Amino acid sequence: DAMVIQNPRYQVTQFGKPVTLSCSQTLNHNVMYWYQQKSSQAPKLLFHYYDKDFNNEADTPDNFQSRRPNTSFCFLDIRSPGLGDAAMYLCATSRGDHIADTQYFGPGTRLTVL
Amino acid sequence: QQQVKQSPQSLIVQKGGISIINCAYENTAFDYFPWYQQFPGKGPALLIAIRPDVSEKKEGRFTISFNKSAKQFSLHIMDSQPGDSATYFCAASRADKIIFGKGTRLHILP
Numbered sequence: 001d002a003m004v005i006q007n008p009r010y011q012v013t014q015f016g017k018p019v020t021l022s023c024s025q026t027l028n029h030n031v032m033y034w035y036q037q038k039s040s041q042a043p044k045l046l047f048h049y050y051d052k053d054f055n056n057e058a059d060t061p062d063n064f065q066s067r068r069p070n071t072s073f074c075f076l077d078i079r080s081p082g083l084g085d086a087a088m089y090l091c092a093t094s095r096g097d098h099i100a101d102t103q104y105f106g107p108g109t110r111l112t113v114l
Numbered sequence: 115q116q117q118v119k120q121s122p123q124s125l126i127v128q129k130g131g132i133s134i135i136n137c138a139y140e141n142t143a144f145d146y147f148p149w150y151q152q153f154p155g156k157g158p159a160l161l162i163a164i165r166p167d168v169s170e171k172k173e174g175r176f177t178i179s180f181n182k183s184a185k186q187f188s189l190h191i192m193d194s195q196p197g198d199s200a201t202y203f204c205a206a207s208r209a210d211k212i213i214f215g216k217g218t219r220l221h222i223l224p
Contacts, residue, residue: 004157042118042203042214043158055210090157102148105157 003027004106006091012112013081021076021109023091032074033103034066035090043090049074078111086113118206120215128223133191135218137204140185144206144213149178149189152201152217161202162189194222 005024013019023032031050035043047056049068063085065077078085088108094101119138127133137147146165150158164171164178164187171178177190191198199222204215 040123040216042120042216044214045212092157102160102163105150105159107155107157 004091004093004104006089006106006109008109009107010110010112012114013078014114015083016080019078019081019111021078021089021091021111023074023076023106024072025091025093025104026072027093027095027104028071029093029095029104030071031094031096031101032068033092033094034064034074034076035092037088037090037108039087046076081111081113083113086111118204118213118215120204120218122218123216124219124221126221126223127194129194129196131194131222133194133198133220133222134188135202135204135220136186136188137206137215138184138186139206139213141206142185143208144211146207147178147180147187148205148207149176150203150205150214152203158203191220194220196222196224198222 003026007022033048034046036046037043045057046060046064047066063079067075088110090108091106092103094103117140121136148163149161151161152158162173162176162178164180166182169180175192180187201217201219203217206213
């Protein structure tokens with residue numbers, strides 16, 4: 001009965017080699033979010049989709065892109081990963097368009113950059 | 115303006131004791147204050163949340179106390195159990211923004 005699924009759970013990539021992280025949801029929620037969480041730090045919102053409307057946080061680097069081909073799936077693309085991009089990446093969903101709505105998180109993908 | 119300060123960074127409590135985690139925010143535009151619980155290898159899950167029109171909200175053993183004038187809120191876990199051992203994040207949000215605290219790693223001694 002997994003609701004927010006992230007694949008892979010662990011991803012290793014090389015410096016500068018593009019990588020894509022995947023998120024899918026069975027909740028049929030309108031909103032999907034991507035967060036970056038570094039060790040011992042708070043989750044930081046990168047961007048979110050309300051349906052097909054993309055909302056980028058002002059301080060999210062251009063190196064991070066996202067795609068949402070349909071309601072169920074959302075992808076995080078890191079075009080040229082740097083060592084500083086090593087982190088846990090969390091996907092979340094919510095029903096409504098208010099960020100304060102309850103968010104349902106996936107288990108995360110831990111990204112290692114060599 | 116956009117920070118949420120959470121303390122302590124880590125906390126050890128005896129089984130049956132009260133665990134208290136504190137958060138402070140700066141931006142008065144925030145209007146929703148959730149607490150998330152995260153177990154190792156899992157994503158955060160909503161535990162309890164409060165809006166600034168009330169000073170306290172209780173759900174089972176978990177209570178949020180909210181002080182609007184001081185811009186502070188806290189989580190109290192009564193009768194703490196080993197199963198409560200996890201990382202707890204407070205957050206402050208409004209319609210278009212959510213800011214998380216850095217988290218508190220709670221360990222309940224059996």
